[in-house]
Amino acid sequence: MTDVFVVSDNILSPLGWTTAENFTRLKEAVPGIRLHGEATFSTGPFYAALFNQELDQYLSRLLPDAGDLTRFEQLLVASIRQALAGSGVAASDPETILIISSTKGNIPLLEAPEPIPDLKNRISLFSSAQRVASYLHFAHRPLVVSNACISGLLGIITGSRLIQSGRYKNAVVAGADLISKFVLSGFQSFQAVSPEPCRPFDKDRTGITLGEASATMILTCKKDHLSHPIIKVLGGRTGNDANHISGPSRSGNELSYIIQKVLRDASVSAQDIDFISAHGTATLYNDEMEAKAISLAGMDAVPVNSLKGYYGHTLGAAGLVESIITIASMKEDLVLPTMGFREHGVTKPIHVNRSLLHTPLEYCLKTASGFGGCNAAVLYSKTQQRP
């Protein structure tokens, strides 16, 4: 099987414009979540991790020629461009594919007070991705993934598969989502938004907090630009609960099944797993389902965290942001605490990490679940020696 390496990445979030800045903030326990009072898209105050005006200044400095690219598209361009720099992977290389992951893309334009010309085309995720691809001179048409909250992981899995099939040598996987009245009111209508910053796996958790981010991960099978330690995507799968469109499985069997299959595909045992970066949205049912799945997979003792207490739920970017932070953790052998977690609040005795935990990290798992009953898991490995 062809090896798939992670050679570069970027996170553009309210916590910083680079992966390094983001990881430093997380180690300092700085949350991106704040109370927002007067945003045009809420009827009352709400907690969220939102970009502020500094982002717009940063984008206009970075992309003075952005033309008619929307904020969503500029966020993707800015993150992809940073990840490409020094990666050894060129957008214009015919062996490179661009994969874009988003749940809602330009949907905030639907709320614009003034009518927008050619709105249907502007809103289409594929035309957004094409504008991003052509701005950055990608050789191929982009591939667009939109599969609820597993979109980011599905993008990474799809990129790995396309490389393993021999179709491409490099995959640039980028994801972004912005919070608007559309998304906020929707989750509020489900009574799924927490009145305080979200508290994953906690006894008193009361739902999600939303967040904005853009993130990029570059995958390749080429060995010329690897730096140490070497990070590989060892495998990944998706699946469905076949239970309910807006609530997760009650048993956790389905997520557990794909976790176990991903490990088996890679000939890695549950005892080998050093850390799990969970989805951990802080809804009652998601965290309970994940705890059951982790427990069923025989990983009660493995340190688990959720990053939602820092970033909120960044939707189509979440799988990318959280995978990139997992990789940063692997490089420093450091598991971050679960911000917002105080008292164990799931029925299985999983090890929710609450401190800066220094421990060797060789095999790490990232999971995600979403509306429509979808689940995904991706396995990363770290090696020191050249393959």
Place this chain on the structure above:
Amino acid sequence: MSALNHIISSCTVGHNTVCKDGARLFTPSPGHPDEISSQSLNDFLMSIYRSLQLDYPKFYKMDQLSKLGWLASELVLRDFRLPEEWQPEDIGIVLTNANSSLDTDIKYLDTVKDIPSPAVFVYTLPNIMIGEISIRNKFKGENAFFIFDRFDAAFLEQYVGQLLDTGLLKACICGWVDVLGEEYRAAVFLVTHDHPGDTASPTLFTKENLDKIFMEENGNVSK
């Protein structure tokens, strides 16, 4: 890879016509073209549902996109007996379209002006349709939803072919399901690995055959 991937069954829906395996199956109110042209998409989908004599109350609460994809999946699965040794995890769903869930996004935003509707909001993701088909059939295998500007047979052949060839799936429901306003189009395929089905000359799962089936519905139904 010695085993071949086959299209066991296909279903196309467009222009108020439903075809299964190339044969016109359902056209509402035959002989009354005026009625056909004035029929709304929702009426059309409801009349397909009734003609199939299904009893599935969840159908009524689905949005148009899920209704269309769900009906097409019912039709491709209708005469196919799943081998008993196949597990729920062996069957996956990979769907594509151009307009994501925009049809329902617009309807949801209309409810926001009054009281935001959670029942509408849940359908503002295109992969909810995959969830509906999974729930109905207890399919738990690989899921993916991709957005293109047009039907991309080459991508489906490559992506779904890889899932089948690498043993991740034994069968896959795949294709195109798109709805925006009164414009709609579906072409859904049941594809299997190393299981040519019951027909004497099974259709190979190739981009040429996918394109041929996708196009035949477009006013050129031969049978």
